[in-house]
Amino acid sequence: MRLDSIEIYGFRCFKETLKITFSPALTIIVGPVGSGKSSIISAIELGLYGATYETAIERAVSLDDYINSVSNYFRIILNFSDDKSKYIIERKKLKGKPLKSILYKDNERISKTTAEVNKIIEEIMQMSLDNFVRCILVRHRSLESLAYGSVLRRTMVIDKMLGIDAYRKIARLIPTKKLSELKDSIANRLKEVEEDMKYFNKEDIKRKIENYEKKIKTLSITINKLEKERKNKILRAKNIDKELSKMISEYNEIKNKLKQREKLIKKMEYLSGRKQQMKKDLEKIKLTQEEILENITFNLENIKVELSSILASLLLGEELKKIEAVKITENNILEVLSVFENIVLKIESKSALLESELAKLIRQKNKLELTKEARQARLSEIMAELEDLKYIEEELTEITAKIKDINEARNYLKKLENELTIIDKMLEEDNCKLVLLKKLLSQLKQNISIKCPICNRDISFNSKKHIEDHLNNIVQGKSKLFLKREKLISEIEEYRSLVSKYEDLSEKINYLEELRILKEYLENEIESIEDRISEIEREAEELEDRLNDIKSFIDKFHRQILKIREQLDYLEKYSELAKINNEIELIKEELNELNVELKNKNIESIVSERIKLINEKKTLNHRIIELDKLIKKYMDELEYYN
Incomplete structure (x- = not known):
């Protein structure tokens, strides 16, 4: 190895x-x-x-x-x-x-x-693993022990490598006591035999030995004959084995050929059934191979025209050039289909983009409608406020009719307030004069000498009447001033309320103007939103029309392609039918060859011959066993006589 x-x-x-x-x-x-x-x-x-x-x-x-x-x-x-x-x-x-x-x-x-x-x-x-380790694989630890180990360690390694340790193990397992007993028994038996030998007659022994030698010679001749017969039987058995293996290989070869023939017959039956089925399928369409090809090329030309139209509408220039460059023939139908399908995939992706654009427009429209609704709601609020504030202009007109100019009204109010102040001062002075005159009159009535508080001259009792007249004049003047003061106060209050109302209404009028401007702005904005919504609806409608055209084209394209592929399947059936016919012819030829080979070989005769040889081998094996028994018997006798 x-x-x-x-x-x-x-x-x-x-x-x-x-x-x-x-x-x-x-x-x-x-x-x-x-x-x-x-x-x-x-x-x-x-x-x-x-x-x-x-x-x-x-x-x-x-x-x-x-x-x-x-x-x-x-x-x-x-x-x-x-x-x-x-x-x-x-x-x-x-x-x-x-x-x-x-x-x-x-x-x-x-x-x-x-x-x-x-x-x-x-x-x-x-060899086993144990022997492999002892004889082949010497580990470095063992080599180290041999080189540097102690005497005992070296002895153990050598014993292990030579297998002596195994013998020692076996020796330990042998019962020495029994061995010594067996030895003693044999020695005693030997003594007994030696004692018996003393009483034997030498002539008898010689005769026995001669008889034994004759028997040994006869037995040897018989054993040689039996061994020769055994060898012949074994040789014949080996020859039978060779013949049997040859027969088995021949039998297996025939069997394999029969299986092969059976497989070919089944295959031919399957192909014939397939052929009949395909013929039935082809009879249904009632079209020849050439007619199917014409239909396919015609349909492809129609698809090409429709594709060109769609691509032109979608502005896909590169794909349009590819379509125009395509030339449809009977040999490149599958290539044309592949090109068309790839271009339709691009059209579908373009359709998806258009759909996303349409969705975007719809979202814009919805957003604008929400904005429009919000603006309309605000406009309604403003209209309601304007309706509520209509009375302000009427009130302002009434006030303006009364005061005419607000600045003049303010100046006139100031003038009235100044007059009121003057009257208040005059009344205050009259009050002081009245108090003083009343005091003077009371002093005069009491005949008290008094002096004028202004000129410091003595006032006589004769001046009493003059003082009373003056006092009455002051009282009358004061009452007139009171009347005038009351009139001024009422007029001032009236003017003040008018000015205050005018100012309030002026602020509201400003707010009203702002509301009117805002109303106009909102109306314009709503109008522009409605215009934009109308524009988006027109764009969306155009996109929907284009998408519907594309979808209807794609659906039609897939139906046409499916129809073309069905027709291509029929074309494949025509070609497959031709292949099946060729294959059936080849199988027929192969079957004919197998039939010729099997005609000269009879499997039954091989089986019967094989059975004969097996029976003969069984007989030989029985005889060999008998011979082995006889040889063993005679060998035992020979050993006994020896």
């Missing part, structure tokens, strides 16, 4: 796949400590026997311990060969799972269970 190569992954230190090709002459593996030299040897051992000395004999480790920390499994592929064949062993071990093994011989799998692979390898190697 010759080791060719090994491939290792996930085994001990090998985290990546390692492949080694071995030289037929010599391979030396060199490397530092821990580089994997011993691991390669263990991998070879595991690849061959599915175990190592450590796992199977020493039981120091398990196979899971060989899987490194990076991988979840290890795989070993071993290639070796002998003079006849090449072998490949594949071993794979997942953590916690049993070892999987496959053996290939000349690239053909011959076994796929670990037990079967191990058994076949032991037969090929002609």
